[in-house]
Amino acid sequence: MADMPDAQEIEALKKALAQAQSELRLVRTERDLLQEQLNRFKRQLFDAKSEAAGGAHQKDLFFDEAEAEGAQAQPLGEDGQDGEGDQLDVPAHKRARRGRKPLDAALPREVVRHELPEGERVCPHDGAALAEIGVEVSEQLDIIPQQVRVIRHERVKYACPCCDGGLRLAPRPPQVIPKGLLTEAALAWVIGAKYLDGLPLYRQAALLGRFGGAHWSRNTLAAGVVRVGAATQPVINLLRDALLEAPIVHGDETEVQVLKEPGRKAQARSYMWVQMTQASGEDGTGPPIRLFGYRPSRSTEAAKALYEGMRPGAVLMSDGYESYEVVARRHGLVHLGCWAHCRRYFHDALQALPKDKRGPDQLAARFIELIGRLYHVEAQARRDEVETQALLHRRQQHSKPVLDQIRELALQHLHGVLPGSLLGKALHYVTAQWPKLERYVQDGSYPIDNNDCENAIRPFVVGRRNWLFADTQAGANASANLYSLLQTCLVNGIDGYRYLKALLVQLPNAKTAEDFEALLPWRIALT
Numbered sequence: 001m002a003d004m005p006d007a008q009e010i011e012a013l014k015k016a017l018a019q020a021q022s023e024l025r026l027v028r029t030e031r032d033l034l035q036e037q038l039n040r041f042k043r044q045l046f047d048a049k050s051e052a053a054g055g056a057h058q059k060d061l062f063f064d065e066a067e068a069e070g071a072q073a074q075p076l077g078e079d080g081q082d083g084e085g086d087q088l089d090v091p092a093h094k095r096a097r098r099g100r101k102p103l104d105a106a107l108p109r110e111v112v113r114h115e116l117p118e119g120e121r122v123c124p125h126d127g128a129a130l131a132e133i134g135v136e137v138s139e140q141l142d143i144i145p146q147q148v149r150v151i152r153h154e155r156v157k158y159a160c161p162c163c164d165g166g167l168r169l170a171p172r173p174p175q176v177i178p179k180g181l182l183t184e185a186a187l188a189w190v191i192g193a194k195y196l197d198g199l200p201l202y203r204q205a206a207l208l209g210r211f212g213g214a215h216w217s218r219n220t221l222a223a224g225v226v227r228v229g230a231a232t233q234p235v236i237n238l239l240r241d242a243l244l245e246a247p248i249v250h251g252d253e254t255e256v257q258v259l260k261e262p263g264r265k266a267q268a269r270s271y272m273w274v275q276m277t278q279a280s281g282e283d284g285t286g287p288p289i290r291l292f293g294y295r296p297s298r299s300t301e302a303a304k305a306l307y308e309g310m311r312p313g314a315v316l317m318s319d320g321y322e323s324y325e326v327v328a329r330r331h332g333l334v335h336l337g338c339w340a341h342c343r344r345y346f347h348d349a350l351q352a353l354p355k356d357k358r359g360p361d362q363l364a365a366r367f368i369e370l371i372g373r374l375y376h377v378e379a380q381a382r383r384d385e386v387e388t389q390a391l392l393h394r395r396q397q398h399s400k401p402v403l404d405q406i407r408e409l410a411l412q413h414l415h416g417v418l419p420g421s422l423l424g425k426a427l428h429y430v431t432a433q434w435p436k437l438e439r440y441v442q443d444g445s446y447p448i449d450n451n452d453c454e455n456a457i458r459p460f461v462v463g464r465r466n467w468l469f470a471d472t473q474a475g476a477n478a479s480a481n482l483y484s485l486l487q488t489c490l491v492n493g494i495d496g497y498r499y500l501k502a503l504l505v506q507l508p509n510a511k512t513a514e515d516f517e518a519l520l521p522w523r524i525a526l527t
Contacts, residue, residue, distance in 0.1 A: 103139050110142075148212035151183055174508035176231050182224050188500035190221055191228060195482050196496055198463040201225070222475070229478020231507060234516045236291070236481050239488065243289045244307075246277040248315040248445070250453035251307070251324060253298060254461060257469040258476050261296060271298045272480060273306055274457050278447070287522045290456050290487035292480040294473070300326050307331065317450050320433050337436030340449035343371045345426035352422050363413055364423055367430075370409070373402045378448055392444035403438050406430070456487060489521045498526045 113135075121130040153172060160166030176184065193199040205216040243249060253273045259266045273293045277286070295302040303323035310316070312332035318324035319341045328335035350364035358365065377398045381391045410430050417424040430437065440446040460483055470476040485503075486496040502524050510516050518524065 103141055107141075109139075146189075146207070146211050148208060176504045176507050177224060177227050180224060180227075181220060184504035185501050187224055187228055187504055188497050191225055191482055191500055192486065192497045194225065194467065195463060195479070195486050196459070196490075198459075198466045200467040222471070225482070226472075226475050226478045228504065229481045230474065232481050232485060232503070234510070235503070235507075235519050236484055238516060238520060239289055239291060239484060241309075242286060243275055243277055243291055244309040245311060246286065246289070246314070248278050248317065248447070249307075249310065250276045250278075250317045250447075250450055250456075251303075252319065252450060252453045252457060253321075254457050256294065256464065256476060258294075258296070258471075258473060259469055260472045264296065268296075269298075270294065270296050270476065271302070272457075272460060272476075273302070274453060274460075275306065276453050276456050278452075288488070288491045290484060290491055292460065292483040292487075294470075294476040294480045296473075299323070303327050304330065315446060317447055317453070319450060320429060320436075334439065334446075335436050336439055336446055337433045338450040339371060339374060339437060339440075340451050340454075342426075342430055342433065342437060343368060345422070345429050346371070349422035349426050363409075363417075364426065366409065367406065367426070370402055370406050374399050374448065388444035390444070392441075395441040395444065399441050403441065407434060407438070410434075456491075459483070459487060485521065492522055494521050495526070499524065502526050 116130075122128070123130060155172060156170045158166070158168045158170075176187075180187075182190070190201070190204055193204055194201060201218040201221045205218040205221060208216045251274070253271045256270050256272045257267075258270045261268065261270065271294075273295055275289075275291045275293070277289045293306050295306070298321075300323040304327060307316075307327045310327075310331045310333060314331075314333055315336060316324060316328050316333045317336045317338065319338050325335065327333070346364040346367040350358055350362060350368065353362065353364075360366070360369065377394055381394055386394065410427055414427050414431055417427055419425070419428060440448050470479060485500070489496045489499045499521055503519055506519060506524070510519060
C-alpha cells in the first residue's frame with residue numbers, strides 16, 4: 001500500500017493547483033479579450049458602417065429620434081386616448097408634396113415647339129381651321145458633354161518702319177502657371193473633379209483623351225495641381241489667421257499615405273489634420289472655415305504648430321487625443337470633449353456581445369440610452385430654434401441631471417470590468433475625459449460633439465479611396481490647400497469651380513495683403 005502524502009506535500013499540491021487555476025483564468029481572460037477583438041475586426045470588415053444600434057430594445061434618440069419616440073408611444077384606444085386615459089397631442093406637421101420636383105429655374109432653357117402639320121389643323125366636324133389656344137409644357141434635363149478646345153494666344157508684334165529701335169510685343173496677362181499648358185478654367189475643372197468628386201487624375205486624363213482625341217499625361221495634370229496648390233498659400237494663410245481668431249475651433253485628423261518622404265518608408269503613416277470653425281451667427285464668428293493641414297506625424301509638436309496663435313479663452317472641441325490637451329493647456333483654451341466619440345466606445349462594446357445578449361439591461365446599452373437623452377435635449381432645441389441662453393437653461397435643467405447619472409454609473413462599474421475589454425476601455429475613457437465631456441452644459445454656444453469636424457473630413461476620406469496616396473510632400477501640401485479652399489466654399493454655399501476659376505485669374509495680380517484678402521471665398525468677385 002502506497003504511503004499517504006504528508007502535510008507538506010499536500011500543501012505544495014494545493015499551491016500548485018491554485019497557481020494552475022490562476023493561470024487558467026488568465027488564459028481564459030486573454031482568450032475572451034482576443035475573441036472580442038476578433039469580433040470587432042470582423043464587424044469593421046463585413047458589417048454596415050453604422051453606429052445605430054439594432055433591435056427593438058434600443059430607443060436611440062441620437063440617430064433615429066422620430067422612430068424612437070414613436071416606438072415609445074402607447075397604443076391608442078378606440079376613443080382616441082392612450083392606455084392611461086390621457087388625450088394625445090399630435091403636433092402639426094407639413095407633408096412634402098409628392099411627384100417630380102421641378103428643374104432648377106436658373107438653368108438655361110432651349111424651347112422645342114411641336115406643332116401639328118398644316119393638313120391636320122382642320123376641325124373634323126365643320127372643316128374650320130383650328131386656332132392655337134395655348135401650349136402644354138413638359139421639361140427634360142439635357143447634358144452637353146465637356147468640350148475640349150484650344151485657346152490660341154497671338155501676341156502682335158510692332159516695329160518702326162523707319163528704324164530697328166521700335167520693336168515691341170504685346171504682353172500676355174500674367175498666369176498662375178507661366179507658360180502653362182492648361183487655362184485657368186481647365187485647371188479649375190481638374191482640381192474640382194479630383195477634390196470635390198474624388199476623380200483621380202489618371203481617370204481624368206482618360207476622359208480628356210476621349211473628349212479631345214489626344215493623349216493626356218496625368219503627370220502634366222499632377223504638376224499643374226501641385227503648382228496651383230502652392231500658389232494659393234497666401235489665401236490659406238489668411239484663412240488660418242481668421243480660424244485662429246474664432247471663438248470655437250474644432251480639430252481632428254486622419255491618415256494619408258505619402259510615398260516619397262525623406263527618411264521614411266513609403267508605407268509610413270502620415271496625417272491630414274483638419275480644423276474648422278462654426279457657421280457665422282449673431283456672435284460675430286464670421287464665415288465658416290474648413291482647413292486641412294498635412295503633417296508627417298500625429299505628434300504633439302505637429303499639433304502645437306497648427307494651433308499656434310489661438311487666443312486664450314477660445315474653445316477647442318476635439319476627441320480624447322492627448323496632443324489636443326497639451327494645446328489647450330499651452331494656450332489657455334476651454335477644452336471640450338466629444339460625446340459622439342464617447343458613445344462610439346459603448347456602441348463597440350455592445351456590438352461585441354452576441355445578438356441575444358444585447359438587451360437594454362446590458363451596461364453598455366444603459367450608457368447609450370443615457371447619452372441618447374443628452375442628444376434629445378439638443379434635437380428638441382434645434383427644432384424649437386432656441387437662442388443660446390435658452391439652450392443653456394435647457395441644458396442645466398435637463399442635461400445636467402443625466403450627466404450626473406452617467407458619471408455615477410461609470411464610477412460604480414469602473415473597477416468591476418476588465419480594463420482591456422471594450423467595455424473597460426469605454427468606462428476608462430468616459431471617466432478620464434469627464435471634465436471635458438460635462439463642460440458643454442456651461443454655455444449654450446458650446447457644441448456637444450465633434451461631428452461637424454468628422455463630417456468635414458468625409459470628402460477627403462472618400463477621395464482617398466480613389467486616389468489612394470500622395471506622391472510627394474509637395475503634393476500632400478497642395479492637396480491640403482485645395483481641399484481647404486473647396487470645402488470652405490462648400491460650407492459657405494459658393495460654387496467651388498467658379499471660385500477657383502476666378503481665383504486663378506486674379507491671383508497673379510495680387511501683390512499686397514489687401515489684394516489677397518479680396519480673394520477670400522466670400523469676398524471674391526465671381527465671373
